[in-house]
Amino acid sequence: MTIRVLLVDDEELVRSGLRAILDAQEDVEVVGEVADGAVVGPAVARSCPDVVVLDIRMPLVDGIEATRTLRRRHPTAPRVLVLTTFADDENVVAALHAGADGFLPKRARPAEIVDAVRVVARGESLLFPAAIRSLAARHAGGGTARGAARVALTDREADVLRLMAHGLSNGEIATELFLGLQTVKTHVSSLLRKLGARDRTQAVIAAYESGLVPLR
Structure with a gap:
């Protein structure tokens, strides 16, 4: 599948x-380009992408607002991968809270860019644990964090959340905890529900911000 x-x-x-990097892959096709977040909605409706690779800083509508609008207006919105200056960009947490599925440093190597697109396309979140910890530390104590801190997790859910925060996939968590893959998926679904998170990315941020998973 392309x-x-x-x-x-x-x-x-x-x-x-x-475009040059992605179009060189047999399983990836760039179906459109736009220069501002203001026109993401129409571009998505026109080109039906699986993944939107979007910059945070743009002149009219930034990537954060574009992501938020995309999630609100398009129930079956594509996956969103934001481009950022990485650890120095304080907007990353806001973008992830808005509904982005992961983030990628603009200076990433071509192979990392391709891998990132494939990761989010298959429904996973692209997390860089060290950067998430650093960014979450700056935002600790917010309303979402306080709410998450009151969530009661089972011991197994806490184990799964910790491994999610370290960037492990469901399959890797299953191997680490000697669980079946479906069991891990059930725990992840329960975690998302309890944390009020849309996806794994938001769950991990809430976990770090609230102290459910230690920052160190």
Whole structure:
């Protein structure tokens, strides 16, 4: 199956570079490009991408608001991978809370970019644990964090959440905890419900911010 990708960045050079990298893959096709978050909705409706690769900082509508609007107006919205300056970008947490499925440093190597698109396309969240911990530490104590801190988790759910926060996939968690894959999926679903999180990314942020998973 071919992964359809929409590129959203105000720098033409960045879009051209991403297109060259992604179109070189047999299983990836760039189906559109736009230069601002203001036109992401129409572009998604027109090109039907599986993944939107989108910059955070753009002149009219930034990637955070574009992601939030996309999630609100398109129930079956594509996966969203945000481009960022990585550890120095304090907007990353806001983007993930808005509904992004992961983030990618703009200076990532071509192979990392391709892998990131494939990861989010198959329904997983792209987390960089060290960066998430650093960013969550700056935002600890917010309303979501306080709410999450009051959540009662079973011992097994706590184990699964800890491994999720370390970036492990469901399959890797199953191996680590000697559980069946379906059992892990059930625990993850329960965690998302209890934490009020849309996906694994938001669950991990809430876990770090609230102290359910230690920052160190």
